[in-house]
Amino acid sequence: MSFLEIKNLNKTFGGLTAVKSVTASVEKGEIVGMIGPNGAGKTTVFNLISGTYLPDSGVILFEGENIEGKTDYQVCQKGICRTYQIMKPFNKLTVLENVLVGAFNKIEKKKLAKEFSLDLLNFTGLYSKRNDVASSLTLAEKKSLELARALATQPKLILLDEVMAGLNPKEQSDAINLILEINRKGMTLLVIEHKMKIIMSISNRILVLHYGEKIAEGFPEEVSNHPKVIEAYLGGKDTLA
Amino acid sequence: MREGDSLRKLSYSLFFLAAACVLLLGPHFLSSYLLHVVILILYFSFLGSAWSIVSGYAGQFSFGHSAFFGVGAYASSLLYMKSGISPWIGMLVGAIMAAGLGGFIGYLTFRYKLKGACFALATFAFSEMLRTVALNWSFTEKAMGILIPLKQGGSFYDFQFTSKLPYYYIILFMVLVVLLVSYSLDHSKLGYYFKAIKEDEEAAGSLGINILKYKIIALVMSAFFTALGGTFYAQYMFYIDPDITFGTSVTIEMIVRTMLGGAGTVLGPLVGSAVLESASEVMRSWLGEYKGLHIMFYAAILILVMIYFPYGLMGLLRKGRR
Amino acid sequence: MDLRMLCQAIISGLLTGGVYALIGVGLNLIFGVMKIINFAHGSLLMLGMYCTYWLFTFFKIDPYLSLAITVPLLFLIGVIIQKFLIHPIIEYPEDNQLVLTMGVMLFLENLALFLWGPDFRTVKVSYVGTVLSLFTLRINLLRLIAFAGGLLLALLLYIFLKKTDMGKAIRASSEEREGASAVGISVKRVHLISFGIGTACVGAAGTLMTPFFYLSPHVGHLFLLTAFMVVVLGGMGSFVGAIIGGFVIGATESLGAVIFPGSIGQIVPFSLFIIILLFKPTGLVAK
Numbered sequence: 001m002s003f004l005e006i007k008n009l010n011k012t013f014g015g016l017t018a019v020k021s022v023t024a025s026v027e028k029g030e031i032v033g034m035i036g037p038n039g040a041g042k043t044t045v046f047n048l049i050s051g052t053y054l055p056d057s058g059v060i061l062f063e064g065e066n067i068e069g070k071t072d073y074q075v076c077q078k079g080i081c082r083t084y085q086i087m088k089p090f091n092k093l094t095v096l097e098n099v100l101v102g103a104f105n106k107i108e109k110k111k112l113a114k115e116f117s118l119d120l121l122n123f124t125g126l127y128s129k130r131n132d133v134a135s136s137l138t139l140a141e142k143k144s145l146e147l148a149r150a151l152a153t154q155p156k157l158i159l160l161d162e163v164m165a166g167l168n169p170k171e172q173s174d175a176i177n178l179i180l181e182i183n184r185k186g187m188t189l190l191v192i193e194h195k196m197k198i199i200m201s202i203s204n205r206i207l208v209l210h211y212g213e214k215i216a217e218g219f220p221e222e223v224s225n226h227p228k229v230i231e232a233y234l235g236g237k238d239t240l241a
Numbered sequence: 242m243r244e245g246d247s248l249r250k251l252s253y254s255l256f257f258l259a260a261a262c263v264l265l266l267g268p269h270f271l272s273s274y275l276l277h278v279v280i281l282i283l284y285f286s287f288l289g290s291a292w293s294i295v296s297g298y299a300g301q302f303s304f305g306h307s308a309f310f311g312v313g314a315y316a317s318s319l320l321y322m323k324s325g326i327s328p329w330i331g332m333l334v335g336a337i338m339a340a341g342l343g344g345f346i347g348y349l350t351f352r353y354k355l356k357g358a359c360f361a362l363a364t365f366a367f368s369e370m371l372r373t374v375a376l377n378w379s380f381t382e383k384a385m386g387i388l389i390p391l392k393q394g395g396s397f398y399d400f401q402f403t404s405k406l407p408y409y410y411i412i413l414f415m416v417l418v419v420l421l422v423s424y425s426l427d428h429s430k431l432g433y434y435f436k437a438i439k440e441d442e443e444a445a446g447s448l449g450i451n452i453l454k455y456k457i458i459a460l461v462m463s464a465f466f467t468a469l470g471g472t473f474y475a476q477y478m479f480y481i482d483p484d485i486t487f488g489t490s491v492t493i494e495m496i497v498r499t500m501l502g503g504a505g506t507v508l509g510p511l512v513g514s515a516v517l518e519s520a521s522e523v524m525r526s527w528l529g530e531y532k533g534l535h536i537m538f539y540a541a542i543l544i545l546v547m548i549y550f551p552y553g554l555m556g557l558l559r560k561g562r563r
Numbered sequence: 564m565d566l567r568m569l570c571q572a573i574i575s576g577l578l579t580g581g582v583y584a585l586i587g588v589g590l591n592l593i594f595g596v597m598k599i600i601n602f603a604h605g606s607l608l609m610l611g612m613y614c615t616y617w618l619f620t621f622f623k624i625d626p627y628l629s630l631a632i633t634v635p636l637l638f639l640i641g642v643i644i645q646k647f648l649i650h651p652i653i654e655y656p657e658d659n660q661l662v663l664t665m666g667v668m669l670f671l672e673n674l675a676l677f678l679w680g681p682d683f684r685t686v687k688v689s690y691v692g693t694v695l696s697l698f699t700l701r702i703n704l705l706r707l708i709a710f711a712g713g714l715l716l717a718l719l720l721y722i723f724l725k726k727t728d729m730g731k732a733i734r735a736s737s738e739e740r741e742g743a744s745a746v747g748i749s750v751k752r753v754h755l756i757s758f759g760i761g762t763a764c765v766g767a768a769g770t771l772m773t774p775f776f777y778l779s780p781h782v783g784h785l786f787l788l789t790a791f792m793v794v795v796l797g798g799m800g801s802f803v804g805a806i807i808g809g810f811v812i813g814a815t816e817s818l819g820a821v822i823f824p825g826s827i828g829q830i831v832p833f834s835l836f837i838i839i840l841l842f843k844p845t846g847l848v849a850k
Contacts, residue, residue: 050447076449088444090437101437104430105449113430153449302658353841357657358600362791363840369788370833377825489784493665500662533676533780540669547663548651 001064003028003188004049004080004157009058009068011044018044020212022058026157031179031189033203033220035196037232041212042192043085046159049190050082051075062157076105081150082159085192087142089134089149096121096130098145102152117152124148124178140171147178158182160191164198176202200224208232268409276405282511282518283412284473288491289499289510290419291466296496297504298426299459300439302357305364306467306495308346308371309339311486313468314475315375318387321399328400332472336465343464347457365489372487386482389475400476408477415473416511419466423507435459439505467495497539501546503553512554517542571700572821573814578702580813581710582768586786587793587805588717589764595737595800596757599649599660603667604790605783606675607762611637611769612778613675619686619773626686626773627708633770634716634763641762642755649758650751668783675780684778691774709771716767717806720760724802733757737800765790789816792836798846807848811835 002025011019019041026032034042047053049060051072060068067075081102090098099117100110107113121127124144129137137145143163150158160179164172172195179202183189193199199206200220208216208223210232216223223229268276288310296302316338317331350363375381395402402408426432434455437445446452475481485491502513517539524535550557586608593601611633618629648667652660693704724730736743736753744750776782793812797804812832819828839846 052443052447071451072443072446073449073451076447081449082447084444084447088441090440090444092440093433093436097433097436101433101445101450102448104433108430110428110430149448296658300658302661304661349837349841353844355840355844358661359795359840359844361600361661362788362795363837365788366792366833366837366840370830373826373829373833377827383825489787493669496662496665497669500658504658533673536673537670537677540666540673543666544648544663544670547655547659547666548648551652551655551659 002026002061003030003063004190005059005061006045006049007059007061009045009048009060010056011041011048011053012056017212019048019055022209022212022214024207024214024217026188026190028156028188029183029186030204031183031191031202033199033206034190034192034209035194035199035206036209036215039211040209042209043161044212045209046082046161046190046192049075050080050159076153076155079154079156080159081153081155081157083143083146083150083161083163085161085165087146089137089142089145091135092133094131094133095126095137095145098134099148099152102149105153117148120148120151124151125174139166140168140174143167143175144178151182155187157188157190160189160193162192162194164193164195172198196224264413268406273405276409278518278522280405280409280412280477282514283409283416284470284477285494285498285518286511286514287412287416287419287473288467288470288495289502289514290416290423291463291470292495293423293463293499293504293506293510294426294435294466295456295459295463297499297506297509298423298432298439299435299456300505301351301456301459302361303364303460303463304361304489304492304496305346305366305368306463307487307489307491308364308368309343309464309467310471310474310491311368311371311375311483312339312342313471314481314486315381315387315471316468317472318389318475318481319381321389322387327398328472328476329398332400332469335472336468339468339471340461340465343461344457347460348453351453351456351460365492368487368489368492372483375483375487381483384482386480386485387475389479391479400472408473412473415469420507420511422462422466427507431455431458436505497543499553501543501553503555506553506555509553509555516554567699568821569818572817574700574702575706576814576817577810578706578710578813579817580810581713582771582809583713583789583793583813584806584809585713585717585771586765586768586790587797587809588720588802589761589768590790590794591761591797591800591802591805592720592733592737592757592764593761594794596733597649597653597754599653600657600664600791601761602661602664602787603644603671604761604765605785605787606668606671607637607641607783608765608769608772608786608790609675609778609780609783610640610671611766612773612776612782613679614766615770615773616684616686616778619688626688626770627712630712630767630770634767637766638759638763640766641759644762645755645758650754653754668787672780672783679780681780686773686778688774703775705775709775712771713768713809716764720764721802723760729753729756789832792832795844796836796839796847798848801846801848804846804848808846811847 004026007023009019009022022045036042048055051070051074055068058068059066062078062080067078096117099120100113103113103117107116121130124147126141126144126148129141134145163175167175176198203220205218206220206223207214208229215228215232216226292306313335316335317328320326320331320334321328346367350360355363376384392399392401434450437450438452438455442452471486498513498517499510501517503509520542521535521539524538528534590604593599614633614636615626615629618624618632619626644667648663652663690704695702695704724734732748733753735748736750789812793808794805796811797808815832815835819831822828
């Protein structure tokens with residue numbers, strides 16, 4: 001039994017098929033990367049797993065339990081948390097309060113939740129900004145906040161959506177280290193990423209989506225040499241570099 | 242450092258002692274008219290805080306709160322008039338009924354994802370429906386309304402007093418309670434969840450917050466307190482009718498003071514109420530009893546505040562601090 | 564309760580619906596283009612009524628003829644309100660916009676109260692009470708004129724929106740504000756005109772209703788929820804929807820009044836409104 005399993009997942013919006021018969025699995029402790037050209041359906045898959053969208057058909061199993069059809073908050077309570085491509089910080093709340101909201105998912109008492117949140121802020125390098133209003137943060141800091149907030153819910157699996165977008169090389173390097181550190185501590189991660197070099201370097205396995213379908217799956221080296229994958233990216237804006 | 246701490250503690254304690262003295266003893270020195278103004282400030286502040294629980298903190302702007310106000314006012318008044326039950330008990334009954342109504346309205350509207358203006362309009366429709374019912378039902382005395390008979394010499398059981406002072410203490414207590422509730426919302430899991438919902442519903446959901454449940458809780462709490470205000474009004478003014486209780490005036494009064502002071506803040510409704518009422522009184526004394534002029538004035542203030550201080554007067558203070 | 568009474572009610576409701584449709588298309592313009600819930604809409608109707616009243620009382624101008632004055636006047640008032648009060652807060656949070664328009668409503672109502680007192684007033688034209696007969700059904704002439712006037716003005720507005728450049732600019736802005744501005748449409752001007760037209764429409768509706776309704780500073784309240792019901796029922800942003808919404812509300816109101824005693828019939832349009840909001844928020848005319 002895999003940690004997370006999706007079987008024949010389908011989602012159509014109006015006339016557009018966003019996700020078609022996608023089957024994949026994620027093992028505990030893995031970092032699985034999900035790549036594909038723009039519009040391939042990657043974020044839709046996230047939205048289906050996280051409960052934001054209802055699949056038209058298909059099954060999602062987490063730790064052996066069916067979670068397709070569960071609402072977003074139920075999925076989070078089951079142990080899957082996601083971050084957003086376009087970030088959604090609670091702008092008028094402070095950095096600490098943002099994380100606190102996440103912490104309350106599993107911790108009832110405010111004092112404990114606060115301590116836990118402060119630890120996480122320390123871990124993600126935001127401790128000094130804890131009393132600053134979220135809207136005042138830089139892009140990289142907001143990304144860290146998004147991650148800290150997700151971690152606060154004490155998930156078993158995190159869905160990261162395009163974390164690297166907009167970060168400079170130093171910030172990217174910090175982000176990579178953070179992701180690897182979280183993984184070392186036992187977190188399973190499913191990561192959407194455009195920056196090929198990065199995703200290839202951090203993932204245990206890679207899933208490739210194109211026009212809503214899975215066209216390849218396997219170890220980074222296998223995938224980068226896969227004819228279908230090369231074809232999908234050829235001529236497109238994305239490069240394998 | 243330690244000396245500075247205890248000095249600060251001492252000055253806080255003195256401040257609170259002084260404030261308590263003023264609050265508890267001050268009114269004895271006020272004229273009946275001024276005491277009435279103070280009671281109004283507290284009364285509107287109470288309603289504003291109640292409204293703010295769902296509309297300020299949880300961000301669900303309700304334009305139908307008079308529905309809960311009216312339920313409270315009519316519940317206690319009808320129980321008193323028809324069965325002689327003390328308005329104190331009626332107050333509780335009314336608040337519970339209003340809470341139930343809040344749960345019902347909340348479940349319907351939030352389940353079907355009504356937000357923003359659509360939610361406001363739906364609540365408006367509900368309050369208008371209740372107003373129409375009250376206007377046409379003989380049980381609620383239709384348009385005639387209910388006139389609460391005066392009990393000679395006042396009576397605690399009947400929630401009637403000959404002097405304004407007891408009313409003052411009652412509403413003061415009510416305000417303190419609702420301020421305490423607001424304060425604890427500001428610092429508790431429930432309050433943080435409300436604020437998260439207000440800021441970004443989708444993100445809140447992804448962090449494990451059951452949006453439907455918490456929105457309903459906010460509305461139920463808000464409805465409960467609003468109804469208490471309705472009973473107070475009935476017992477203070479001795480007359481209620483469908484327009485006064487279920488009409489838009491009450492809703493507008495609640496909203497205006499809170500938005501002026503700052504929705505979603507503990508002291509916002511109180512500040513807004515104090516400023517508006519004082520300005521209103523000043524205008525009244527300058528311009529005499531010209532009908533409508535003083536409301537024009539405070540409508541103008543409201544418009545200006547909405548344009549230049551969108552977070553209300555408390556928003557100004559906060560900006561200064563951070 | 565017989566068929567004749569029912570038909571009478573429906574006819575009467577449809578006649579009123581014509582005026583509601585006019586109010587609706589005006590509010591629809593404001594809501595569709597600027598996405599603003601204008602709580603002052605009812606009090607603008609009230610202003611239209613009072614203008615008509617004073618023109619009639621002082622200058623003996625027939626209410627229907629005074630449209631020539633009240634429409635431009637209300638248009639101007641709308642433009643002024645938009646320019647100085649609405650425009651500054653167009654990007655602000657929705658709650659602030661709602662409360663601002665509430666403030667405008669309070670201001671206008673109490674201005675009327677201050678200037679003209681709380682007494683109810685009426686305008687009595689010489690031909691009041693004239694009733695036409697159509698297959699044994701009675702049609703009140705004043706309501707018929709209001710109906711015709713309402714639809715005529717709505718038609719004029721429709722032509723304006725479809726055929727003129729400004730009209731097309733307005734429609735473009737309501738579909739896609741940023742896109743419209745990107746192709747060089749002055750969104751600011753579009754907003755000004757839209758709010759002006761919306762106000763002119765509701766003011767005209769007030770004028771049309773004056774001969775058979777009463778005036779008071781607070782009369783706007785009665786139509787505030789109605790105006791929104793019309794727009795939402797039809798489908799926010801849809802011109803045709805607002806027309807349909809006007810008729811549906813008018814008819815259900817009238818049926819409710821005839822089927823139920825007293826004014827409890829009002830519950831019918833309110834319930835319909837809530838049901839549509841819950842189950843088909845895009846309105847009867849799906850976009």
